[in-house]
Amino acid sequence: MDDIDRAILRELQADGRIPYAELGPKVGLSPSAARQRLHRLIDTKVVQVVGVTDPMAMGGQTMAMLGLRVDGDPRAVADALSHHDEIVYAVLTSGTFDLFAEVVCRRPHDLLDFVNDVVRPIEGVAAVENFPYFGIHTHRFLWDVD
Numbered sequence: 001m002d003d004i005d006r007a008i009l010r011e012l013q014a015d016g017r018i019p020y021a022e023l024g025p026k027v028g029l030s031p032s033a034a035r036q037r038l039h040r041l042i043d044t045k046v047v048q049v050v051g052v053t054d055p056m057a058m059g060g061q062t063m064a065m066l067g068l069r070v071d072g073d074p075r076a077v078a079d080a081l082s083h084h085d086e087i088v089y090a091v092l093t094s095g096t097f098d099l100f101a102e103v104v105c106r107r108p109h110d111l112l113d114f115v116n117d118v119v120r121p122i123e124g125v126a127a128v129e130n131f132p133y134f135g136i137h138t139h140r141f142l143w144d145v146d
Helices: 003-014 020-027 031-043 074-081 108-119
Strands: 062-070 087-092 099-105 125-133
Touching: 003 020, 003 031, 020 031, 062 074, 062 108, 074 087, 074 099, 099 108, 108 125
Parallel strands: none
Antiparallel strands: 062 099, 062 125, 087 099
């Protein structure tokens, strides 16, 4: 990746639907050259074009990150969590928590029920800490491309 590729990625992070007619001049290329560059990034799997939903717009009103401590294999717990629609993603970590899982529920009491009735009974879950989000209306995944 060169500086122009990184500039294209920065622009796409700001607006993933930017027209080539705008993208090209912003990164110092013609629109057709910008299109070719972006297609090369997609073809080489540096960039993926995907739809990302806003959980709040889809009816979820309560979001939280769960920090889990696990006795045994945290991959088994992550796999068990992945079968539930409330889980956005789960990641294995090292440090204080063995696993983080982002969860979206319709109401605060649904989050409480999900943690107590679904997460805590999973074999291997030793402890769960709940970190609720307040005032979050959209997810933006920005990665430093420099």
